[in-house]
Amino acid sequence: MSTVHFTINGLQCETEKGTSVLQAALAHGIEIPNLCKDQRMEAFGACMLCRVEIDGARGNPLACATPVTEGMVIRSETDAVNESRRVCLELLLSEHTGDCVAPCTMTCPAHIDVHHYIEHIGNGEYEKALQLIKQQNPLPSVCGRVCTKPCEDECRRNLVDERVGINNLKRFASDYDRLHGPYIPEISSASGKKIAVIGAGPSGLSCAYYSAIFGHKVTVFEKHANPGGMLRYGIPSYRLPREILDFEVGIIEKMGVEFRYGVEFGKDIDYKKLKAMGYDAIFLGVGSQKGWDLGCEGEDRCSRIYTGVDFLERVEKYNDIDFTGLTVMVVGAGNTAIDAARTSVRLGAEHVQIIYRRGRAEMPAHPEEIHAAEQEGVEMVTLTNPKAVAMDGETIAVTLIDMALGEPDASGRCRPVPIEGSDHLCMADIVIAAIGQTQDLSFINDEFQLKTNRGTIVADSNTTQTNLPDVFAGGDAVTGPATAIQAIAAGAKGARSIDRFFNNQPLPKAEYDHVMGKKIQDVSPIYYEGEVKKEKQRPAELEPSVRIKGFSEVELTFTEEQAKAEALRCLKCGCGDALDCQLRKYSTKYDANQFAFEGEKHAKPLDTSHPVFVRDPKKCILCGTCVRVCRDIAGVNMIGFLYRGSGTETVPYLPGMMTGEKSCENCRLCVEACPTGALLFK
Numbered sequence: 001m002s003t004v005h006f007t008i009n010g011l012q013c014e015t016e017k018g019t020s021v022l023q024a025a026l027a028h029g030i031e032i033p034n035l036c037k038d039q040r041m042e043a044f045g046a047c048m049l050c051r052v053e054i055d056g057a058r059g060n061p062l063a064c065a066t067p068v069t070e071g072m073v074i075r076s077e078t079d080a081v082n083e084s085r086r087v088c089l090e091l092l093l094s095e096h097t098g099d100c101v102a103p104c105t106m107t108c109p110a111h112i113d114v115h116h117y118i119e120h121i122g123n124g125e126y127e128k129a130l131q132l133i134k135q136q137n138p139l140p141s142v143c144g145r146v147c148t149k150p151c152e153d154e155c156r157r158n159l160v161d162e163r164v165g166i167n168n169l170k171r172f173a174s175d176y177d178r179l180h181g182p183y184i185p186e187i188s189s190a191s192g193k194k195i196a197v198i199g200a201g202p203s204g205l206s207c208a209y210y211s212a213i214f215g216h217k218v219t220v221f222e223k224h225a226n227p228g229g230m231l232r233y234g235i236p237s238y239r240l241p242r243e244i245l246d247f248e249v250g251i252i253e254k255m256g257v258e259f260r261y262g263v264e265f266g267k268d269i270d271y272k273k274l275k276a277m278g279y280d281a282i283f284l285g286v287g288s289q290k291g292w293d294l295g296c297e298g299e300d301r302c303s304r305i306y307t308g309v310d311f312l313e314r315v316e317k318y319n320d321i322d323f324t325g326l327t328v329m330v331v332g333a334g335n336t337a338i339d340a341a342r343t344s345v346r347l348g349a350e351h352v353q354i355i356y357r358r359g360r361a362e363m364p365a366h367p368e369e370i371h372a373a374e375q376e377g378v379e380m381v382t383l384t385n386p387k388a389v390a391m392d393g394e395t396i397a398v399t400l401i402d403m404a405l406g407e408p409d410a411s412g413r414c415r416p417v418p419i420e421g422s423d424h425l426c427m428a429d430i431v432i433a434a435i436g437q438t439q440d441l442s443f444i445n446d447e448f449q450l451k452t453n454r455g456t457i458v459a460d461s462n463t464t465q466t467n468l469p470d471v472f473a474g475g476d477a478v479t480g481p482a483t484a485i486q487a488i489a490a491g492a493k494g495a496r497s498i499d500r501f502f503n504n505q506p507l508p509k510a511e512y513d514h515v516m517g518k519k520i521q522d523v524s525p526i527y528y529e530g531e532v533k534k535e536k537q538r539p540a541e542l543e544p545s546v547r548i549k550g551f552s553e554v555e556l557t558f559t560e561e562q563a564k565a566e567a568l569r570c571l572k573c574g575c576g577d578a579l580d581c582q583l584r585k586y587s588t589k590y591d592a593n594q595f596a597f598e599g600e601k602h603a604k605p606l607d608t609s610h611p612v613f614v615r616d617p618k619k620c621i622l623c624g625t626c627v628r629v630c631r632d633i634a635g636v637n638m639i640g641f642l643y644r645g646s647g648t649e650t651v652p653y654l655p656g657m658m659t660g661e662k663s664c665e666n667c668r669l670c671v672e673a674c675p676t677g678a679l680l681f682k
């Protein structure tokens, strides 16, 4: 065979005459994306990903179908071909249906590997479950009690019966560790780098935990006398017993992290001092500490009005409040409001009401919390808002005005509109304004010019890095008031970014993750029709009449039997090909967006009739490789295309023939050749 010379991406190469551009490039270590070309067979030209630029050629020829000729000049990664690859991928993805990673993991801000830790619990491997959880979340016992559980909203078992109790399972594994462990992660050898973490809330604790694992010397500076941030000074102990928080912080201490309490950044220490003390990087996890005032007329002339966070902090710090026989009005309907209301009940209040300007459906607190508050006797008064307050002796006269729901506002929720003339008086002994919090960033000054936006610190969402290269920030101080797991995720991200910052390494690109639908409501239940319904396990809890008498924990941990039974309800979602899938690999590389085009989705259920493999037609991209491998390599010719257009399927020629008993030889070549998760071994 004669040899031809060519240039690819500026590299002078040679190959045998007749070789395709794709094969020649691959032979020289240059990857041209391809989904439908199997080196053993002729080009098929289905995926169109292998387009390249060739001097003198019209358009962008397919590398798999173009032979190299003498003197050919090829470019395989120009902006134009990369853009065309992205579009081709997006067209394929628009008709593709699958979840690369389990949707619970995708939805969890910390991306905990839920599927596999649940599997460990089902197998009785509780330590393994805990260790997996702790790769992303250093406070699982805390989260197992207070997490807002966004993962459960997207749990695919919602399409069968009821969501898996993911958070209760996490709590079980971490409580098991507390009683039988504890697990302390391995620490890398000392890096010689020092990190100052400001704030011992969940974001700061998480950053400290992972930074310690990297071998960095960490000091946490906290203005309060104890750690936890809003986990301690906000969330009441009947939801989060303090010994649970102390246990998980204790592990971080055992890992060598130093805590300095009663030290306020901006007063006792500042950026300059920390640099002088040899700190190489700073993580700010200072949270949203200041509660909003009521913002209505007469407020400055009234006593006995608290903000929600001040009230809860005082209960935690001094335990000196007695509401026996009093009427308490809590304004707002978020987490803080519900906690303030339920705490007031426990402090002896005779009547506690929540006043909220929108409707019940719009209440931001978790429905379980609202339900628990009602069980404890809290009254929900919706579509009303305070307009003015005035002291009437020892009592506060609150003028309320009724509200109607108008057009949706920027938050997507309907705007509450006052109804003129609906003013009415309501008397209360105590008013608690729990309408929101803001950040105290008074440490920003000319010498520490941190960039902010609407009162929050500006930090890169991928790296948590601020405008000052050695200062990172995360949690509520960056997002505004959010959730514990978001703060934990930000702290972990901060630790990883700081480590890369020390080592001058760029961040790895986030992997492409296909989802069956933007939201679970977009996913067809047809894919889950064969699933057996299994009764959901519910943890025991204290009776309302008992729990209102004190601050004992309300909800209990699963028993071992319950945990195992609940774990077996998990559908083990996620694609079996996620680590090898070529479609996912190229979608990552070319930044494809599965929602760029509205493709036709076909409700094709899983085919499990073959003894060796499972066929998932909704993941097939019709590359035809299985058809041709079966025909041209195996010489069996069992698989063919059925139907035409976007409804085409690759199936056995006759339904029922792929049973392994007739002519399929179980050679497995089709499964090995499939570039996606459409054919997988059982």
Ligand SMILES: Cc1cc2nc3c(=O)[nH]c(=O)nc-3n(C[C@H](O)[C@H](O)[C@H](O)COP(=O)(O)OP(=O)(O)OC[C@H]3O[C@@H](n4cnc5c(N)ncnc54)[C@H](O)[C@@H]3O)c2cc1C
Pocket: 146, 147, 148, 198, 199, 200, 201, 202, 203, 204, 221, 222, 223, 224, 227, 228, 229, 230, 231, 234, 235, 263, 264, 265, 266, 285, 286, 287, 288, 289, 309, 312, 335, 336, 337, 339, 443, 474, 475, 476, 477, 481, 482, 483, 484, 485, 487
């Ligand atoms: C009442 C209430 C109930 C909640 N309930 C839930 C719930 O059920 N589930 C949930 O997921 N989330 C809940 N949240 C939200 C959650 O607690 C927060 O999102 C989370 O704690 C934010 O973590 P963070 O680390 O960003 O800040 P924080 O927890 O606020 O911690 C910040 C820490 O920094 C310290 N600090 C601040 N400034 C300085 C300074 N200058 N120098 C030194 N130290 C400083 C503070 O003292 C504090 O310890 C609730 C919040 C509140 C207020």
Ligand code: SF4
Pocket: 096, 097, 098, 099, 100, 101, 514, 575, 576, 577, 578, 579, 581, 582, 583, 584, 619, 676, 677, 678
């Ligand atoms: S086939 Fe590939 S892209 Fe599709 S769900 Fe599986 S791993 Fe993701």
Ligand code: SF4
Pocket: 102, 103, 104, 105, 114, 115, 118, 154, 155, 156, 157, 164, 166, 569, 570, 571, 572, 573, 574
């Ligand atoms: S069924 Fe299991 S893997 Fe699937 S979303 Fe729910 S918890 Fe996650």
Ligand code: SF4
Pocket: 619, 620, 621, 622, 623, 624, 625, 626, 627, 650, 673, 674, 675, 676, 678, 679
């Ligand atoms: S099932 Fe066949 S046609 Fe479909 S993606 Fe796999 S190899 Fe290609």
Ligand code: FES
Pocket: 033, 034, 035, 036, 037, 043, 044, 045, 046, 047, 048, 049, 050, 051, 062, 063, 064, 065
């Ligand atoms: S069209 Fe060339 S590899 Fe698919």
